[in-house]
Amino acid sequence: MDDAPDPAGLVADYRPGDFLLAGPSGTVRAAGAAAVVADPDPDELAGRVAKLLADTGAPLAAGALPFRPDAAPHVVIPDTAVRAGRVRSGRAGRSGLVPVARRPVPAGAAYAEAVATAVRTLRDGSGLRKVVLARALDLDFAAPIDVPALLPGLVAANPNGYTFAVGLPGATLLGATPELLLSRRGRVVAANPLAGTRPRSADPGLDRAAAAGLLASAKDRAEHRVVVDAVAEALRPFCAALTVPAEPELVETPTVWHLSTAITGTVADPEVSSLRLASALHPTPAVCGTPTDSALSVIGGLEPFDRGFYSGAVGWCDAAGDGEWVVAIRCAEAAGARMRLFAGAGIMPASDPAAELAETTAKFATLLGAFGIDPE
Numbered sequence: 001m002d003d004a005p006d007p008a009g010l011v012a013d014y015r016p017g018d019f020l021l022a023g024p025s026g027t028v029r030a031a032g033a034a035a036v037v038a039d040p041d042p043d044e045l046a047g048r049v050a051k052l053l054a055d056t057g058a059p060l061a062a063g064a065l066p067f068r069p070d071a072a073p074h075v076v077i078p079d080t081a082v083r084a085g086r087v088r089s090g091r092a093g094r095s096g097l098v099p100v101a102r103r104p105v106p107a108g109a110a111y112a113e114a115v116a117t118a119v120r121t122l123r124d125g126s127g128l129r130k131v132v133l134a135r136a137l138d139l140d141f142a143a144p145i146d147v148p149a150l151l152p153g154l155v156a157a158n159p160n161g162y163t164f165a166v167g168l169p170g171a172t173l174l175g176a177t178p179e180l181l182l183s184r185r186g187r188v189v190a191a192n193p194l195a196g197t198r199p200r201s202a203d204p205g206l207d208r209a210a211a212a213g214l215l216a217s218a219k220d221r222a223e224h225r226v227v228v229d230a231v232a233e234a235l236r237p238f239c240a241a242l243t244v245p246a247e248p249e250l251v252e253t254p255t256v257w258h259l260s261t262a263i264t265g266t267v268a269d270p271e272v273s274s275l276r277l278a279s280a281l282h283p284t285p286a287v288c289g290t291p292t293d294s295a296l297s298v299i300g301g302l303e304p305f306d307r308g309f310y311s312g313a314v315g316w317c318d319a320a321g322d323g324e325w326v327v328a329i330r331c332a333e334a335a336g337a338r339m340r341l342f343a344g345a346g347i348m349p350a351s352d353p354a355a356e357l358a359e360t361t362a363k364f365a366t367l368l369g370a371f372g373i374d375p376e
């Protein structure tokens with residue numbers, strides 16, 4: 001692997017089609033595709049990637065897992081891959097992007113109705129305990145979007161998050177997620193489930209009150225606990241030791257507060273790669289719901305679009321099995337002169353449709369704010 005002392009340079013050198021993940025633990029950029037692995041079966045996927053890494057001597061594989069577990073992943077053995085430290089500085093600025101048209105999909109009122117329908121299902125005793133409902137915002141521009149030009153500003157605007165860009169067939173998935181699905185370094189694994197959200201306020205007093213309200217909210221704590229329990233349950237069979245804090249903490253992004261739990265563990269078998277572990281966790285109830293199958297079917301019935309890679313996972317895995325996978329949220333798919341932004345919210349029996357709509361608006365603001373586009 002090339003030596004790259006300047007992490008900001010890796011971001012600046014991004015070209016369409018490349019893979020980029022820039023987060024607190026470092027920066028990875030990969031280019032080219034010597035091979036693409038698209039097997040949805042988690043064991044087949046991890047096995048084929050491990051074999052290709054061993055056979056080719058490539059330093060790592062990188063790519064994205066889709067939201068739906070039966071859809072095809074896009075994991076690439078790149079021609080080149082460069083790793084560097086964390087991007088330490090950067091200047092957020094206006095991107096110059098001005099949409100000529102914008103369309104919420106569905107309209108806000110229809111999303112709130114879908115939330116109300118989900119709440120009725122959650123209360124009807126059929127067993128569904130949580131479901132995440134997403135909506136999209138389509139933006140049209142007068143000229144093709146210059147994705148590389150957007151990335152330095154996205155990193156600078158989200159200094160504590162994970163900025164990513166993944167070249168997919170026909171589109172680029174780009175975003176700045178606060179959520180670590182899974183990392184593995186040697187035998188040490190970490191996961192950082194987030195769930196439970198309050199929009200932030202420009203008024204410091206109101207902002208503090210929003211954070212305190214979130215930490216005290218029984219609805220949000222229950223929504224969060226469902227995710228923590230599912231992540232711990234999925235990791236436990238792979239781990240010799242697992243530490244799961246009993247209480248969540250607050251974390252902030254530029255637009256929202258979240259409840260957060262940092263889970264750490266030790267893998268029992270070092271042959272189990274970060275990619276295999278990420279597939280075992282995904283989709284967590286932070287993006288899907290619980291039980292998973294019922295939530296998938298409610299999402300299929302209520303969301304008027306295919307999520308594709310939104311709310312999937314983005315990351316990399318090396319030949320030793322180490323790697324880092326983040327939850328693909330606060331993101332958009334850019335293709336030509338169009339961009340589709342996505343935002344979802346965890347719906348519980350006590351959810352208020354208007355509050356969930358406001359929460360998704362605040363989540364859209366992660367990208368809109370970083371690109372200097374007026375909020376919805």
Ligand SMILES: C=C(O[C@H]1C=CC=C(C(=O)O)[C@@H]1O)C(=O)O
Nearest residue numbers: 195196197286329343344345346
């Ligand atoms: C599904 C999304 O966020 C998830 C992650 C953190 C908090 C969430 C929530 O409070 O609903 C969601 O579970 C999204 O941003 O599109």
